[in-house]
Amino acid sequence: MPGRVGGPVNHTARAVVLSALGGVTLRVGATEEYANYVNDWMRWPLVASGVLLVALAFVAILARVGEHEHEHDRASALVPWLLVLPIVIGFVIQPPALGAYVADRRANQADARTYADPAVVPLDTTGENEMPVSSFVARASYDRDGLADVTVRLTGFVTSDGDGWFVTRLAISCCAADGAAFRVRIEGAEAPPEERWVTVVGTWVEGTGTDLGDTPAIAASEVTEVDEPAQPYE
Structure with a gap:
């Protein structure tokens, strides 16, 4: 037929x-x-x-x-x-994880507390505190006393603007389509190449990132280039 x-x-x-x-x-x-x-x-x-x-x-x-x-x-x-x-x-063809292009357009627009652990766990005041970038951004706004004068370790990829550079990480709730970007400005260290993955050790610059949408900063004592982790999103 x-x-x-x-x-x-x-x-x-x-x-x-x-x-x-x-x-x-x-x-x-x-x-x-x-x-x-x-x-x-x-x-x-x-x-x-x-x-x-x-x-x-x-x-x-x-x-x-x-x-x-x-x-x-x-x-x-x-x-x-x-x-x-x-x-x-x-x-x-295997597309890479989302990177600087998306991060520059979504940086710190979402409430980091949505992605970070809501429980305020006391930080170690004698050693390094490894934490997600989103958690650091959240703590800068709601746990300022706990974040002050403690050493943190953040891992992410490098992004930059005309005034400096950032350690940046994307967080997802479900999939890459709903990804939110969080970044922390790095002070006191030269910028590695754009989108290179790094681990930064330093202390929070008090008074930065205290309001939603503001970018917190850390004074870096160490910047180390690392391989992209198996889990690129937080």
């Missing part, structure tokens, strides 16, 4: 598209690459989605049994086959 859709070629095209999508989803979920896109708790739902897509591809292949080819089926299947191209590109 002319114009009929869902014939053998269409089933094949659907199967290829579904299996390609499932393969990409499984690869992302089964490797550390998932951390560039989603939060930890979404990893296994991502894997489950990949398995479901592959299963649907097998169903599409089985649906071909007993059907006959039609010339119109071949023509109507061209569009599904074209969908394979961006999927193949996504399988071959």
